[in-house]
Amino acid sequence: MKAPIGIRDVALRAGVSVGTVSNVLNRPGVVAAATRERVLAAIDALGYVRNEPARQLRSGTARTIGLVVLDVGNPFFTDVARGVEEAASEAGHAVILCNSGESAARERGHVELLAAQRVHGVLITPVRSGPASVRWLRDRGISVVLLDHPTAEADLCSVAVDDRHGGELAVTHLLAEGCERIVVVTGPPGIHQSAERLRGARDAVRLAGRAPDVLEVLPAPALNVACGLRAGEQLLARAVRPDAVFCANDLLALGLLQATVRAGVRVPDDLAIAGYDDIDFAAAAAVPLTSVRQPRHELGRAAAALVIAESQAPGAHEHRQVVFTPELVVRESSRRPRSSVW
Amino acid sequence: MKAPIGIRDVALRAGVSVGTVSNVLNRPGVVAAATRERVLAAIDALGYVRNEPARQLRSGTARTIGLVVLDVGNPFFTDVARGVEEAASEAGHAVILCNSGESAARERGHVELLAAQRVHGVLITPVRSGPASVRWLRDRGISVVLLDHPTAEADLCSVAVDDRHGGELAVTHLLAEGCERIVVVTGPPGIHQSAERLRGARDAVRLAGRAPDVLEVLPAPALNVACGLRAGEQLLARAVRPDAVFCANDLLALGLLQATVRAGVRVPDDLAIAGYDDIDFAAAAAVPLTSVRQPRHELGRAAAALVIAESQAPGAHEHRQVVFTPELVVRESSRRPRSSVW
DNA sequence: AGTCGTTGAGTAAGCGCTTTCTCGAAGCGG
DNA sequence: CCGCTTCGAGAAAGCGCTTACTCAACGACT
Numbered sequence: 001m002k003a004p005i006g007i008r009d010v011a012l013r014a015g016v017s018v019g020t021v022s023n024v025l026n027r028p029g030v031v032a033a034a035t036r037e038r039v040l041a042a043i044d045a046l047g048y049v050r051n052e053p054a055r056q057l058r059s060g061t062a063r064t065i066g067l068v069v070l071d072v073g074n075p076f077f078t079d080v081a082r083g084v085e086e087a088a089s090e091a092g093h094a095v096i097l098c099n100s101g102e103s104a105a106r107e108r109g110h111v112e113l114l115a116a117q118r119v120h121g122v123l124i125t126p127v128r129s130g131p132a133s134v135r136w137l138r139d140r141g142i143s144v145v146l147l148d149h150p151t152a153e154a155d156l157c158s159v160a161v162d163d164r165h166g167g168e169l170a171v172t173h174l175l176a177e178g179c180e181r182i183v184v185v186t187g188p189p190g191i192h193q194s195a196e197r198l199r200g201a202r203d204a205v206r207l208a209g210r211a212p213d214v215l216e217v218l219p220a221p222a223l224n225v226a227c228g229l230r231a232g233e234q235l236l237a238r239a240v241r242p243d244a245v246f247c248a249n250d251l252l253a254l255g256l257l258q259a260t261v262r263a264g265v266r267v268p269d270d271l272a273i274a275g276y277d278d279i280d281f282a283a284a285a286a287v288p289l290t291s292v293r294q295p296r297h298e299l300g301r302a303a304a305a306l307v308i309a310e311s312q313a314p315g316a317h318e319h320r321q322v323v324f325t326p327e328l329v330v331r332e333s334s335r336r337p338r339s340s341v342w
Numbered sequence: 343m344k345a346p347i348g349i350r351d352v353a354l355r356a357g358v359s360v361g362t363v364s365n366v367l368n369r370p371g372v373v374a375a376a377t378r379e380r381v382l383a384a385i386d387a388l389g390y391v392r393n394e395p396a397r398q399l400r401s402g403t404a405r406t407i408g409l410v411v412l413d414v415g416n417p418f419f420t421d422v423a424r425g426v427e428e429a430a431s432e433a434g435h436a437v438i439l440c441n442s443g444e445s446a447a448r449e450r451g452h453v454e455l456l457a458a459q460r461v462h463g464v465l466i467t468p469v470r471s472g473p474a475s476v477r478w479l480r481d482r483g484i485s486v487v488l489l490d491h492p493t494a495e496a497d498l499c500s501v502a503v504d505d506r507h508g509g510e511l512a513v514t515h516l517l518a519e520g521c522e523r524i525v526v527v528t529g530p531p532g533i534h535q536s537a538e539r540l541r542g543a544r545d546a547v548r549l550a551g552r553a554p555d556v557l558e559v560l561p562a563p564a565l566n567v568a569c570g571l572r573a574g575e576q577l578l579a580r581a582v583r584p585d586a587v588f589c590a591n592d593l594l595a596l597g598l599l600q601a602t603v604r605a606g607v608r609v610p611d612d613l614a615i616a617g618y619d620d621i622d623f624a625a626a627a628a629v630p631l632t633s634v635r636q637p638r639h640e641l642g643r644a645a646a647a648l649v650i651a652e653s654q655a656p657g658a659h660e661h662r663q664v665v666f667t668p669e670l671v672v673r674e675s676s677r678r679p680r681s682s683v684w
Numbered sequence: 685a686g687t688c689g690t691t692g693a694g695t696a697a698g699c700g701c702t703t704t705c706t707c708g709a710a711g712c713g714g
Numbered sequence: 715c716c717g718c719t720t721c722g723a724g725a726a727a728g729c730g731c732t733t734a735c736t737c738a739a740c741g742a743c744t
Contacts, residue, residue: 004483006700017724022702032722049482052458053395053404054700057729062395064459072420073622081414085441094455097439099427113436116394117406140391141346225626258626280415284567284600286628348730359694364732374692396730399699688743695736699729706725712718 005048014042025050056118064094065307066114066122068107069147070191072099073224074251075279076296077125080148083300084123091308093120100127102188102222107133115140121307123147129192143311147303149192151321157310159303159322163193166292166326167200168207170246170274171215173290173328175208177336179244179272183216185231185256186248187223194223194248197276201246216242220252228255236263243271244334250275250282250291257285257333272334283331290334293327347390356384367392398460406436407649408456408464410449411489412533414441415566416593417621418638419467422490425642426465433650435462442469444530444564449475457482463649465489471534485653489645491534493663499652501645501664505535508634508668509542510549512588512616513557515632515670517550519678521586521614525558527573527598529565529590536565536590539618543588558584562594570597578605585613586676592617592624592633599627599675614676625673632676635669 011018016035023031024039031039042048056062067084069077085095096114100107104127111133114122121143126133129149134156137144146158174182184201187194198217205214218234220227228251235241236259247253253275257267265271267287275282278293302322310317353360358381365373366381373381384390398404409426411419427437438456442449446469453475456464463485468475471491476498479486488500516524526543529536540559547556560576562569570593577583578601589595595617599609607613609629617624620635644664652659 004700008700018701019703019725020723023723026702030722035722047481049454049457051399051460051700053398053460054729055702056395057393057399057731058700058702060702060729072414072423073417075415075417078414078420082441089451094438094459096436099424109431112391115391117436118393118395139389225622229626254623254626258628258630261628280567281596281623284571284596286600286603288600288604346730350730360731361695361733362693365693368732372692377693393730396699397732399701400730400732402699402732686744688741690740690742691738693736693738695734697732697734699731701729702727704725704727706723708723709721711720714716714718 005046006051007048009046010039010042010048013046014039062118062120063092064096064117064119065304066096066098066110066117066119066124067147068098068100068110068114068122068124070100070102070125070127071223072097074249074277075281076249076277076294079279079296080300080303083297084304085300086297087301087304088308091304093304093308100125102127102191104128111137115142121145121311123303123307125149128190143307145303145307145310148299150323155319157306157319157321159299159306159324161294161299161324161326163196163326164200164203166276166294166328167197167246168204169200169326169328170197170276170290170292171201171204172208173330174244174246174272174274174334175204175210175214177244177268177272177334179336180214181216181240181242182214182244182246183218183235183242184246184248185218185220185228185252187219187252188221189219191223191248197248220248223249224251225255225258228252228257229259230255232256232259232263236260236265241271244273245271246274248276250277250279250289253289253291254281254285257287257289261287268332268334268336272336274334278329285333287333288331290331291329293329295324299324347388348393349390351388352381352384352390355388356381404460404462405434406438406459406461407646408438408440408452408459408461408466409489410440410442410452410456410464410466412442412444412467412469413565414439416591416619417623418591418619418636421621421638422642422645425639426646427642428639429643429646430650433646435646435650442467444469444533446470453479457484463487463653465645465649467491470532485649487645487649487652490641492665497661499648499661499663501641501648501666503636503641503666503668505538505668506542506545508618508636508670509539509588510546511542511668511670512539512618512632512634513543513546514550515672516586516588516614516616516676517546517552517556519586519610519614519676521678522556523558523582523584524556524586524588525560525577525584527560527562527570527587527589527594529561529594530563531561533565533590539590562590565591566593567597567600570594570599571601572597574598574601574605578602578607583613586615587613588616588618590618592619592621592631595631595633596623596627599629599631603629610674610676610678614678616676620671627675629675630673632673633671635671637666641666
């Protein structure tokens, strides 16, 4: 471990002043071509790497953005994260990825950490809809964009998918397939996305002119495979079983599918199943899963673009609420045989 | 956006000097209790958050570590990342998670970015075994720990799982189940892990006293579900099909399972399948997947602990090569009915 | 009573970089 | 040939914080 190479060493070797080296790095236009070449050669020869924290301290602008998601174990969020990372690196920014694990305390910890790092902006899928963490960040002058979460507040950027519409699409489809007793497996009550999907499901029932009791709600404690398995076991234990299940995400649906198929229930003949997110594993399940597709990658890209735009024009920024439209992908898990439709 | 709150504002409000505020933050012991309380109250009242880049510049020590993985879409790596993140935050460090996507160019980009951020250390699963990125980082005085990748070099810490042994476990099991024609679906040639698993598979054949041609190798261009599907389709097109497949990871195995089941092949009766990693989706597949379990979480924790230890004692650090032992988890996908064994 | 530790707070020098300001050297029309 | 502009490089002031040092105050000794 030698002494670290600084801008000074580069200046010395190129026979210029430190200011000139800095100019080569940040405003190459103002430096004469010959000098610039000489400096670049010195940088190359010495293997100089810019000290980003020092740059940030002096210039006041960071090249880092924070991303706080509910669950990195959920492929939906990793796909969103890839979109974020892609857009961010195109703009020369690094991404610090944090996982709140649906815990408000962990979310708070990560938010404080990002604030201490003086990140350029934060993309967050809040655990609770309450704006506690969001407001805390904005009070400290950090741009925030809500990710996969809409907002009514006009002073905040957000990127979301129309979850209510997605829920409606799924249940309208199940009703059209002739399902009469539909269970909706939702997430914990605080999670905004799953609540909206349930509202959409109710819309679908109303629009189809059916009685509200076609729908039954079964809340799961978390949106993962294990809880889906447990929900499936609960349904299997019942005397009168539903003929369709709509799950608030694909992890739940895959768990439920697994539990029911193992117990000998035929999918979709005895039980139709629809999920949400259309993660890659949904299509690859043994009974390919009907699901509601969201533009995950685009969601991430859009959010990153917004936060970078906002923090580049802090004063004159117009906040935008972007809403994407989801799309139903019908697969085998919900295609009922004609016999049961007629 | 108000003026940002600095250590100076806190000092002013508490009626002390900036040095004392800094001492409260960093060496609380040297400050008298009454003064300390006063400073903490001021911090609280003003909502002060430390400027980490400035601290880092002055003190020379970062509280950030970098993590570069092959594929964030692979649940194996997200579980490892959770382990890293857990151990890191216990030590008060943030994690910058980067995804190389099995591309050497992207890996290089991320490594340079982490160097510019002057991270405390880097955990990396290198795309190629060649030490290019690793050496580049070490030349700049940044501690590196190889993650899920062993090393022969004694001047480097590494954390790995015995992939060769894992491959041997899987194939020994398949042979014991009576399989006679085993295809090993490997990853691209550069990926160290999958090459080792193949070597282990060959060991198993040799130890069982079988002819080497029991095994056939089918390389996949990447270790994901899509490539598994394609591999499955290739096998289905053959006149004489294998009676078992060992895949270099679970994503490949799930894709292959999906392709074969859809085509009416009975698993495990017609075809036994074994994967590697034992990700959660493996147990939840419609035909639960036999797999080789790795201590993913522990792997991450151990790597984080090593890198933090190394960069805290830069000179007198003894490099360690940690190797975990994998474990075979037998499930339905490889349990052949007695009839075909006898 | 004078001396000497101790304790606890203040003072100030930078960490490596950006950026403004300054200034010399050309270039050029009058 | 002179004074003007323009261009390119250097000098220097910090960004917010840490960390020696310095130093006053106060007992405890001799």
